[in-house]
Amino acid sequence: MSAIDIRHTHTLPAGKARKAVEQVAKTLSERFDVDYRWDGDTLRFTRSGVDGRIALEPEQLHVTATLGFLLSAMKGPIEAEIRRVLSEKF
Template identity: 70%
Template sequence: MASIDIQHPHSKTPAQARKAVESMAKKLAERFDMDYGWDGDTLNFSRSGVDGKIALLADKLRVTANLGFLLSAMKGPIEQEIRRVLSEKFD
């Protein structure tokens, strides 16, 4: 099982950061049939083959995910896409 751990700085207010993460989660849910929900300042998401979290910290986001066997082979492209979306939403 492969894992992803990405930290991305941001300068948004907590409300702005939460709104941006919620927007990303909705798109992921529609595109990949993913379930998600908030636990405090952490958004948990899952679907077959992946379990992960996006933690909202004061000055950064931390994205962690465990990829199942089939998605492990796609770790590189998945990380690149996460970084691209984070740059788009938080830079």
Template identity: 60%
Template sequence: MSRIDIRHPHALPKAKAKKAIDEVAKKLAERFQMECAWNGDILNFTRSGVDGQIELGKDDLHVHAKLGFLTAMFKDPIENEIKRVLQERF
């Protein structure tokens, strides 16, 4: 099983950071048919072959995900896309 583990700094107020994460989650849901749900300051996302979360911290975001066997073949492009979107939004 392959894993993605990304930490990304942010300087946004909590409400704005959460809104930005929501926008990212909507794109994930549309593009990759992910199901997303908040649990406090953690956004959980899932679909067949992917299980992960985005934790909203005071000054950073922590994205971690477990990729199933087939999804793991696309780890690098998935990780690069996550980093690109985080750089765009934060």
């Protein structure tokens, strides 16, 4: 198993940050076929071989994900895509 741990700073108000995280989740859903749901201020996403979350904090996002054996080989591209989308939205 492989893990992704990204901290991304932001300056958006809570409502706008939440909308931006929702857009990130939609992009991940379209690109990687993940399901997602909100649990308070944390967006949880899953699919076969992936279990992760995006915690919405006042001045940063904390993205964590555990990749199963097959997706561990794709850690680099997956992490790069998450960082790219975060940079675009935040």
